Amino acid sequence: MKSSWRENCGVFGIWKVPEAAHLNYLGLFALQHRGQEGAGIVSGTHESFWGRRSSGLVSQVFDREALNQLQGETAIGHVRYSTVGNQADKNLQPLWVQGEWGELAVAHNGTLTNAQELRLELESQGSVFQSSVDTEVILHLFARTKGSFRERIDATLSRVAGAFSLLILYRDSKELRLAAIKDPFGFRPLCVGRLQEGYAIGSESCAFDLVGASWEAELEAGEVYEFHSKGVDRWKLNSKAPRTAPCVFEWIYFSRPDSNSFGRSVYEFRKQTGALLAERDQRASLRADLVMGVPDSGIPAAIGYSQQSGLPFEMGLIRNHYIGRTFIEPHQSIRDFRVKIKQNPLPKSLEGKRIVVVDDSIVRGTTSRKINMLLREAGAREIHLRIAAPPTISPCYYGIDTPTENELIASKKSIEEIRDFIFADSLEYLSLEDLRQLTQGASVCHACFSKDYPSGIPKL
Ligand code: SF4
Structure with missing residues:
Protein backbone atom coordinates (compact mmCIF):
# COMPACT_ATOMS: atom_id res chain seq x y z
CA MET A 1 0.00 0.00 0.00
CA LYS A 2 0.28 3.53 0.60
CA SER A 3 2.70 6.27 0.74
CA SER A 4 1.38 7.55 4.01
CA TRP A 5 1.03 4.92 6.73
CA ARG A 6 4.47 4.11 7.97
CA GLU A 7 5.20 1.45 10.49
CA ASN A 8 6.54 2.74 13.73
CA CYS A 9 9.61 0.90 14.99
CA GLY A 10 10.72 -2.60 15.76
CA VAL A 11 12.71 -3.92 18.70
CA PHE A 12 14.61 -7.16 19.12
CA GLY A 13 16.73 -8.54 21.94
CA ILE A 14 18.79 -11.58 22.87
CA TRP A 15 19.46 -12.79 26.40
CA LYS A 16 22.33 -15.16 27.12
CA VAL A 17 22.98 -16.70 23.72
CA PRO A 18 26.46 -16.82 22.09
CA GLU A 19 26.90 -14.43 19.15
CA ALA A 20 24.06 -12.27 20.48
CA ALA A 21 24.82 -9.33 18.20
CA HIS A 22 24.78 -11.54 15.08
CA LEU A 23 21.45 -13.03 16.12
CA ASN A 24 20.13 -9.58 16.92
CA TYR A 25 21.11 -8.47 13.43
CA LEU A 26 19.02 -11.30 11.96
CA GLY A 27 16.10 -10.42 14.20
CA LEU A 28 16.22 -6.78 13.10
CA PHE A 29 16.50 -7.88 9.49
CA ALA A 30 13.19 -9.77 9.88
CA LEU A 31 11.64 -6.61 11.37
CA GLN A 32 12.94 -4.29 8.65
CA HIS A 33 9.37 -3.54 7.48
CA ARG A 34 8.77 -1.74 10.81
CA GLY A 35 11.46 0.89 10.20
CA GLN A 36 13.83 1.63 7.37
CA GLU A 37 15.49 4.90 8.33
CA GLY A 38 18.05 3.56 10.72
CA ALA A 39 19.11 0.67 12.91
CA GLY A 40 21.15 0.04 16.02
CA ILE A 41 22.36 -2.65 18.39
CA VAL A 42 23.82 -2.33 21.89
CA SER A 43 25.36 -5.47 23.35
CA GLY A 44 26.59 -5.92 26.88
CA THR A 45 28.19 -7.89 29.66
CA HIS A 46 28.23 -6.98 33.33
CA GLU A 47 31.50 -5.14 32.63
CA SER A 48 30.77 -3.07 29.55
CA PHE A 49 28.39 -2.15 26.72
CA TRP A 50 29.23 -1.90 23.02
CA GLY A 51 27.02 -0.24 20.43
CA ARG A 52 26.53 0.81 16.85
CA ARG A 53 23.73 2.92 15.38
CA SER A 54 23.48 4.44 11.95
CA SER A 55 20.97 5.51 9.36
CA GLY A 56 20.19 3.03 6.59
CA LEU A 57 18.83 -0.47 6.26
CA VAL A 58 19.96 -3.15 8.71
CA SER A 59 22.17 -4.76 6.05
CA GLN A 60 23.78 -1.38 5.34
CA VAL A 61 24.40 -0.45 8.97
CA PHE A 62 26.13 -3.69 9.99
CA ASP A 63 28.81 -5.83 8.41
CA ARG A 64 30.62 -8.81 9.93
CA GLU A 65 33.38 -6.65 11.34
CA ALA A 66 30.94 -4.28 13.04
CA LEU A 67 29.01 -7.18 14.54
CA ASN A 68 32.21 -8.84 15.79
CA GLN A 69 32.90 -5.72 17.85
CA LEU A 70 29.59 -6.04 19.68
CA GLN A 71 30.62 -8.48 22.39
CA GLY A 72 28.69 -10.50 24.90
CA GLU A 73 25.78 -12.91 24.96
CA THR A 74 23.15 -10.22 25.42
CA ALA A 75 22.02 -7.45 23.07
CA ILE A 76 19.09 -5.19 22.24
CA GLY A 77 18.37 -3.66 18.84
CA HIS A 78 16.04 -1.27 17.08
CA VAL A 79 14.85 -0.35 13.60
CA ARG A 80 13.39 3.09 13.27
CA TYR A 81 11.02 5.34 11.44
CA SER A 82 10.90 8.84 12.79
CA THR A 83 7.48 9.10 14.42
CA VAL A 84 8.83 11.57 16.95
CA GLY A 85 12.01 13.58 16.50
CA ASN A 86 13.73 14.13 13.20
CA GLN A 87 15.89 11.78 11.20
CA ALA A 88 19.31 12.70 12.62
CA ASP A 89 21.64 9.86 13.67
CA LYS A 90 21.54 11.07 17.29
CA ASN A 91 17.85 10.09 17.32
CA LEU A 92 18.56 6.49 16.41
CA GLN A 93 18.12 3.82 19.03
CA PRO A 94 18.99 2.05 21.27
CA LEU A 95 19.64 5.20 23.30
CA TRP A 96 22.56 4.54 25.62
CA VAL A 97 23.86 6.42 28.69
CA GLN A 98 26.37 5.94 31.48
CA GLY A 99 25.93 7.09 35.08
CA GLU A 100 27.68 6.58 38.37
CA TRP A 101 25.30 3.64 38.81
CA GLY A 102 26.32 1.85 35.59
CA GLU A 103 25.05 1.81 32.01
CA LEU A 104 21.58 1.82 30.48
CA ALA A 105 20.38 1.26 26.91
CA VAL A 106 16.77 1.57 25.77
CA ALA A 107 14.98 0.46 22.59
CA HIS A 108 11.40 1.74 22.30
CA ASN A 109 8.49 0.94 20.02
CA GLY A 110 5.54 3.33 20.46
CA THR A 111 5.09 7.00 21.27
CA LEU A 112 4.84 8.68 24.67
CA THR A 113 1.96 11.13 24.70
CA ASN A 114 3.33 13.26 27.57
CA ALA A 115 6.99 13.32 26.50
CA GLN A 116 7.00 17.02 25.71
CA GLU A 117 5.66 18.02 29.15
CA LEU A 118 8.16 15.71 30.85
CA ARG A 119 10.99 17.08 28.77
CA LEU A 120 10.17 20.67 29.70
CA GLU A 121 9.96 19.66 33.36
CA LEU A 122 13.28 17.79 33.24
CA GLU A 123 15.02 20.61 31.36
CA SER A 124 13.80 23.11 33.93
CA GLN A 125 15.48 20.92 36.54
CA GLY A 126 18.80 20.89 34.67
CA SER A 127 18.58 17.85 32.39
CA VAL A 128 20.36 18.24 29.07
CA PHE A 129 18.86 16.26 26.20
CA GLN A 130 21.00 14.73 23.46
CA SER A 131 18.22 13.94 20.99
CA SER A 132 14.73 15.04 20.08
CA VAL A 133 13.09 11.61 20.57
CA ASP A 134 10.43 11.01 23.21
CA THR A 135 12.30 7.91 24.45
CA GLU A 136 15.05 10.02 25.98
CA VAL A 137 12.77 11.13 28.84
CA ILE A 138 12.81 7.50 30.01
CA LEU A 139 16.59 7.61 30.40
CA HIS A 140 16.52 10.90 32.32
CA LEU A 141 13.72 9.74 34.60
CA PHE A 142 15.49 6.44 35.26
CA ALA A 143 18.77 8.18 36.08
CA ARG A 144 16.99 10.18 38.82
CA THR A 145 15.45 7.15 40.51
CA LYS A 146 16.84 5.14 43.40
CA GLY A 147 16.30 1.56 44.59
CA SER A 148 16.32 -1.85 42.93
CA PHE A 149 16.12 -2.22 39.15
CA ARG A 150 12.45 -3.13 39.49
CA GLU A 151 11.69 -0.14 41.70
CA ARG A 152 13.48 2.17 39.31
CA ILE A 153 11.56 0.83 36.31
CA ASP A 154 8.26 1.21 38.16
CA ALA A 155 9.09 4.72 39.29
CA THR A 156 10.19 5.74 35.79
CA LEU A 157 7.28 4.26 33.87
CA SER A 158 4.66 5.52 36.29
CA ARG A 159 5.51 8.98 34.92
CA VAL A 160 5.08 8.28 31.21
CA ALA A 161 1.82 7.95 29.24
CA GLY A 162 1.05 6.51 25.83
CA ALA A 163 2.50 3.53 24.02
CA PHE A 164 5.71 1.74 24.91
CA SER A 165 7.01 -1.69 24.17
CA LEU A 166 10.51 -1.44 25.58
CA LEU A 167 13.73 -3.33 25.86
CA ILE A 168 15.97 -1.98 28.63
CA LEU A 169 19.51 -3.26 29.03
CA TYR A 170 21.10 -2.32 32.35
CA ARG A 171 24.31 -3.09 34.16
CA ASP A 172 25.67 -2.01 37.48
CA SER A 173 28.87 -3.07 39.22
CA LYS A 174 27.34 -6.45 40.10
CA GLU A 175 25.29 -7.68 37.24
CA LEU A 176 23.61 -7.36 33.87
CA ARG A 177 19.83 -7.22 33.47
CA LEU A 178 17.46 -7.06 30.53
CA ALA A 179 13.84 -6.00 30.89
CA ALA A 180 11.14 -6.44 28.23
CA ILE A 181 8.17 -4.21 29.08
CA LYS A 182 4.76 -3.53 27.58
CA ASP A 183 2.71 -0.46 28.56
CA PRO A 184 -0.47 -0.97 30.60
CA PHE A 185 -2.68 -0.51 27.52
CA GLY A 186 -0.59 -3.00 25.52
CA PHE A 187 -0.61 -0.93 22.33
CA ARG A 188 2.33 -2.53 20.53
CA PRO A 189 3.17 -6.21 20.23
CA LEU A 190 6.13 -7.70 22.12
CA CYS A 191 6.79 -11.40 22.45
CA VAL A 192 9.27 -13.78 24.04
CA GLY A 193 10.83 -16.90 22.57
CA ARG A 194 13.25 -19.56 23.82
CA LEU A 195 16.57 -19.74 22.01
CA GLN A 196 19.19 -22.34 22.97
CA GLU A 197 19.80 -21.83 26.72
CA GLY A 198 18.56 -18.23 26.57
CA TYR A 199 15.80 -16.06 25.15
CA ALA A 200 14.85 -13.90 22.19
CA ILE A 201 12.45 -10.98 22.60
CA GLY A 202 10.95 -9.14 19.66
CA SER A 203 8.19 -7.00 18.23
CA GLU A 204 6.99 -9.82 16.00
CA SER A 205 7.26 -13.58 15.97
CA CYS A 206 8.47 -13.64 12.33
CA ALA A 207 11.88 -12.66 13.75
CA PHE A 208 11.90 -15.81 15.91
CA ASP A 209 11.52 -17.96 12.81
CA LEU A 210 14.69 -16.50 11.31
CA VAL A 211 16.88 -16.90 14.42
CA GLY A 212 15.43 -20.33 15.28
CA ALA A 213 13.68 -19.31 18.52
CA SER A 214 10.59 -21.16 19.69
CA TRP A 215 7.50 -19.24 20.73
CA GLU A 216 7.07 -18.73 24.47
CA ALA A 217 4.55 -15.91 25.06
CA GLU A 218 3.20 -12.51 24.08
CA LEU A 219 3.72 -10.07 26.94
CA GLU A 220 0.47 -9.06 28.59
CA ALA A 221 -0.42 -5.39 28.85
CA GLY A 222 1.62 -3.86 31.68
CA GLU A 223 3.82 -6.93 31.99
CA VAL A 224 7.58 -7.03 32.55
CA TYR A 225 9.95 -9.90 31.84
CA GLU A 226 13.10 -9.25 33.82
CA PHE A 227 16.06 -11.42 32.78
CA HIS A 228 18.97 -11.66 35.22
CA SER A 229 21.77 -14.06 36.19
CA LYS A 230 19.50 -16.26 38.32
CA GLY A 231 16.65 -16.60 35.82
CA VAL A 232 13.57 -14.67 34.74
CA ASP A 233 11.04 -12.75 36.85
CA ARG A 234 7.64 -11.81 35.44
CA TRP A 235 5.78 -8.97 37.10
CA LYS A 236 3.27 -6.20 36.41
CA LEU A 237 3.96 -2.48 36.38
CA ASN A 238 2.42 -0.50 39.23
CA SER A 239 0.70 1.84 36.80
CA LYS A 240 -2.57 0.47 35.48
CA ALA A 241 -4.84 1.23 32.53
CA PRO A 242 -8.64 1.20 32.52
CA ARG A 243 -8.62 -1.28 29.63
CA THR A 244 -6.32 -3.02 27.18
CA ALA A 245 -5.85 -1.47 23.74
CA PRO A 246 -3.70 -3.52 21.35
CA CYS A 247 -3.40 -1.67 18.03
CA VAL A 248 -5.85 -3.23 15.60
CA PHE A 249 -3.84 -1.82 12.70
CA GLU A 250 -1.05 -4.28 13.54
CA TRP A 251 -3.39 -7.01 12.30
CA ILE A 252 -4.71 -4.97 9.39
CA TYR A 253 -1.44 -3.65 8.00
CA PHE A 254 1.67 -3.16 10.16
CA SER A 255 2.70 -6.63 11.27
CA ARG A 256 4.05 -9.11 8.79
CA PRO A 257 1.48 -11.72 7.73
CA ASP A 258 3.78 -14.51 8.93
CA SER A 259 3.67 -13.13 12.49
CA ASN A 260 1.42 -13.90 15.40
CA SER A 261 0.59 -10.58 17.02
CA PHE A 262 -1.53 -10.18 20.16
CA GLY A 263 -2.23 -13.91 20.10
CA ARG A 264 -3.57 -14.12 16.55
CA SER A 265 -2.18 -15.08 13.17
CA VAL A 266 -1.92 -11.85 11.18
CA TYR A 267 -2.43 -13.74 7.92
CA GLU A 268 -5.61 -15.45 9.14
CA PHE A 269 -6.98 -12.15 10.47
S1 SF4 B 1 -5.52 1.48 16.07
FE1 SF4 B 1 -4.81 2.95 17.64
S2 SF4 B 1 -2.65 2.49 17.94
FE2 SF4 B 1 -3.29 1.51 16.03
S3 SF4 B 1 -2.78 2.95 14.38
FE3 SF4 B 1 -4.92 3.33 14.98
S4 SF4 B 1 -4.80 4.94 16.57
FE4 SF4 B 1 -2.75 4.05 16.34
Missing part, protein backbone atom coordinates in the same frame (compact mmCIF):
# COMPACT_ATOMS: atom_id res chain seq x y z
CA ARG A 270 -6.45 -10.49 7.08
CA LYS A 271 -8.10 -13.38 5.26
CA GLN A 272 -11.11 -13.01 7.58
CA THR A 273 -11.42 -9.31 6.70
CA GLY A 274 -11.56 -10.29 3.03
CA ALA A 275 -14.11 -13.01 3.68
CA LEU A 276 -16.34 -10.52 5.48
CA LEU A 277 -16.14 -8.10 2.54
CA ALA A 278 -17.03 -10.97 0.20
CA GLU A 279 -20.02 -12.03 2.30
CA ARG A 280 -21.43 -8.55 2.02
CA ASP A 281 -20.90 -8.44 -1.76
CA GLN A 282 -22.57 -11.85 -2.08
CA ARG A 283 -25.59 -10.49 -0.24
CA ALA A 284 -25.59 -7.48 -2.59
CA SER A 285 -25.20 -9.82 -5.62
CA LEU A 286 -22.12 -8.00 -6.90
CA ARG A 287 -21.11 -9.38 -10.31
CA ALA A 288 -17.37 -9.52 -11.00
CA ASP A 289 -14.85 -11.68 -12.89
CA LEU A 290 -11.89 -11.77 -10.56
CA VAL A 291 -10.46 -10.46 -7.30
CA MET A 292 -6.98 -9.04 -6.80
CA GLY A 293 -5.16 -7.45 -3.88
CA VAL A 294 -3.04 -4.31 -3.92
CA PRO A 295 0.43 -5.73 -3.17
CA ASP A 296 1.62 -6.56 -0.67
CA SER A 297 -0.65 -5.83 2.24
CA GLY A 298 -3.94 -6.24 0.35
CA ILE A 299 -3.10 -9.77 -0.85
CA PRO A 300 -4.14 -11.90 2.17
CA ALA A 301 -7.51 -10.12 2.39
CA ALA A 302 -8.00 -10.67 -1.37
CA ILE A 303 -7.28 -14.39 -0.89
CA GLY A 304 -9.88 -14.46 1.88
CA TYR A 305 -12.34 -12.70 -0.43
CA SER A 306 -11.64 -15.23 -3.20
CA GLN A 307 -12.06 -18.23 -0.89
CA GLN A 308 -15.36 -16.94 0.45
CA SER A 309 -16.82 -15.78 -2.86
CA GLY A 310 -15.40 -18.37 -5.25
CA LEU A 311 -14.15 -15.56 -7.54
CA PRO A 312 -10.75 -16.42 -9.06
CA PHE A 313 -7.80 -14.64 -7.43
CA GLU A 314 -5.38 -12.99 -9.88
CA MET A 315 -2.26 -10.87 -9.57
CA GLY A 316 -3.36 -7.67 -11.31
CA LEU A 317 -0.39 -5.64 -10.08
CA ILE A 318 3.23 -6.60 -9.55
CA ARG A 319 5.14 -4.71 -6.91
CA ASN A 320 8.79 -3.74 -7.19
CA HIS A 321 10.29 -4.57 -3.79
CA TYR A 322 13.70 -3.07 -4.44
CA ILE A 323 13.01 0.63 -4.07
CA GLY A 324 15.31 2.23 -1.56
CA ARG A 325 14.29 5.02 0.74
CA THR A 326 14.95 7.53 -1.99
CA PHE A 327 15.05 7.26 -5.73
CA ILE A 328 15.97 9.75 -8.40
CA GLU A 329 13.06 10.91 -10.49
CA PRO A 330 13.61 11.73 -14.14
CA HIS A 331 13.68 15.46 -14.94
CA GLN A 332 11.11 14.96 -17.61
CA SER A 333 8.05 13.97 -15.66
CA ILE A 334 6.55 10.58 -16.35
CA ARG A 335 2.88 10.51 -15.48
CA ASP A 336 2.18 8.74 -12.18
CA PHE A 337 5.86 7.92 -11.84
CA ARG A 338 5.73 7.39 -8.07
CA VAL A 339 2.97 4.81 -8.31
CA LYS A 340 4.39 3.14 -11.42
CA ILE A 341 7.78 2.63 -9.84
CA LYS A 342 6.09 0.57 -7.12
CA GLN A 343 3.22 -1.15 -8.92
CA ASN A 344 3.02 -2.38 -12.49
CA PRO A 345 -0.28 -3.72 -13.88
CA LEU A 346 -0.64 -7.02 -15.74
CA PRO A 347 -2.91 -6.23 -18.72
CA LYS A 348 -3.45 -9.93 -19.55
CA SER A 349 -5.18 -10.43 -16.18
CA LEU A 350 -7.19 -7.25 -16.43
CA GLU A 351 -8.39 -6.68 -20.00
CA GLY A 352 -12.17 -6.43 -20.21
CA LYS A 353 -12.62 -7.72 -16.66
CA ARG A 354 -14.86 -6.58 -13.81
CA ILE A 355 -12.42 -6.52 -10.95
CA VAL A 356 -12.77 -6.55 -7.20
CA VAL A 357 -9.66 -4.80 -5.85
CA VAL A 358 -8.89 -5.33 -2.15
CA ASP A 359 -6.68 -2.94 -0.20
CA ASP A 360 -6.17 -2.35 3.52
CA SER A 361 -6.86 1.38 3.72
CA ILE A 362 -7.24 4.64 1.85
CA VAL A 363 -5.16 7.45 3.33
CA ARG A 364 -5.18 10.60 1.20
CA GLY A 365 -6.87 8.88 -1.73
CA THR A 366 -4.23 9.94 -4.23
CA THR A 367 -2.51 6.54 -4.41
CA SER A 368 -5.81 4.64 -4.77
CA ARG A 369 -6.84 7.06 -7.50
CA LYS A 370 -3.60 6.49 -9.43
CA ILE A 371 -3.74 2.72 -9.01
CA ASN A 372 -7.29 2.68 -10.34
CA MET A 373 -6.19 4.80 -13.31
CA LEU A 374 -3.36 2.34 -14.00
CA LEU A 375 -5.79 -0.58 -13.84
CA ARG A 376 -8.19 1.14 -16.21
CA GLU A 377 -5.38 1.99 -18.65
CA ALA A 378 -4.44 -1.70 -18.52
CA GLY A 379 -7.96 -2.63 -19.62
CA ALA A 380 -10.03 -3.14 -16.45
CA ARG A 381 -13.73 -2.70 -17.31
CA GLU A 382 -15.05 -2.16 -13.79
CA ILE A 383 -13.24 -1.54 -10.50
CA HIS A 384 -14.94 -2.41 -7.23
CA LEU A 385 -12.60 -1.32 -4.46
CA ARG A 386 -12.97 -3.09 -1.12
CA ILE A 387 -11.13 -1.80 1.94
CA ALA A 388 -10.33 -4.35 4.64
CA ALA A 389 -10.76 -1.76 7.43
CA PRO A 390 -13.15 1.05 8.37
CA PRO A 391 -12.49 4.56 6.96
CA THR A 392 -9.39 6.16 8.51
CA ILE A 393 -10.63 9.43 9.97
CA SER A 394 -8.05 10.39 12.59
CA PRO A 395 -4.28 10.23 13.19
CA CYS A 396 -2.42 7.84 15.46
CA TYR A 397 -0.66 9.19 18.56
CA TYR A 398 0.65 5.83 19.71
CA GLY A 399 3.62 5.21 17.50
CA ILE A 400 2.47 5.19 13.89
CA ASP A 401 3.56 7.88 11.48
CA THR A 402 0.29 9.12 9.99
CA PRO A 403 -0.88 12.22 8.13
CA THR A 404 -2.83 14.91 9.95
CA GLU A 405 -6.61 14.59 10.18
CA ASN A 406 -6.98 17.22 7.50
CA GLU A 407 -4.98 15.10 5.06
CA LEU A 408 -7.05 11.95 5.63
CA ILE A 409 -9.61 11.82 2.86
CA ALA A 410 -12.22 9.98 4.95
CA SER A 411 -12.20 12.77 7.54
CA LYS A 412 -13.57 15.19 4.94
CA LYS A 413 -15.42 13.22 2.28
CA SER A 414 -18.29 10.74 2.31
CA ILE A 415 -17.73 7.24 0.96
CA GLU A 416 -19.56 8.22 -2.22
CA GLU A 417 -17.34 11.30 -2.64
CA ILE A 418 -14.23 9.17 -2.11
CA ARG A 419 -15.48 6.64 -4.68
CA ASP A 420 -15.91 9.43 -7.16
CA PHE A 421 -12.44 10.89 -6.40
CA ILE A 422 -10.60 7.58 -6.82
CA PHE A 423 -12.41 6.58 -10.04
CA ALA A 424 -13.94 3.38 -8.63
CA ASP A 425 -17.26 1.93 -9.82
CA SER A 426 -18.08 0.99 -6.25
CA LEU A 427 -16.37 1.37 -2.88
CA GLU A 428 -17.04 -0.51 0.36
CA TYR A 429 -15.22 -0.48 3.69
CA LEU A 430 -15.53 -2.70 6.70
CA SER A 431 -17.55 -1.05 9.46
CA LEU A 432 -16.54 -0.58 13.09
CA GLU A 433 -19.13 -3.23 13.89
CA ASP A 434 -17.37 -5.63 11.45
CA LEU A 435 -14.12 -4.88 13.26
CA ARG A 436 -15.72 -5.72 16.61
CA GLN A 437 -16.91 -9.00 15.13
CA LEU A 438 -13.42 -9.77 13.78
CA THR A 439 -11.72 -8.92 17.05
CA GLN A 440 -14.26 -11.11 18.86
CA GLY A 441 -15.25 -8.30 21.19
CA ALA A 442 -11.70 -7.88 22.53
CA SER A 443 -10.78 -4.49 23.93
CA VAL A 444 -8.55 -3.03 21.19
CA CYS A 445 -7.43 0.40 20.01
CA HIS A 446 -9.33 1.50 16.89
CA ALA A 447 -8.91 5.23 17.47
CA CYS A 448 -7.85 6.02 13.89
CA PHE A 449 -11.29 4.77 12.82
CA SER A 450 -13.33 6.01 15.79
CA LYS A 451 -11.41 8.84 17.54
CA ASP A 452 -11.80 6.83 20.73
CA TYR A 453 -8.25 7.38 22.04
CA PRO A 454 -7.66 5.01 24.97
CA SER A 455 -4.71 6.93 26.43
CA GLY A 456 -5.64 10.47 25.47
CA ILE A 457 -3.69 12.59 23.00
CA PRO A 458 -0.69 14.88 23.54
CA LYS A 459 -1.48 18.25 25.11
CA LEU A 460 1.71 19.84 23.77
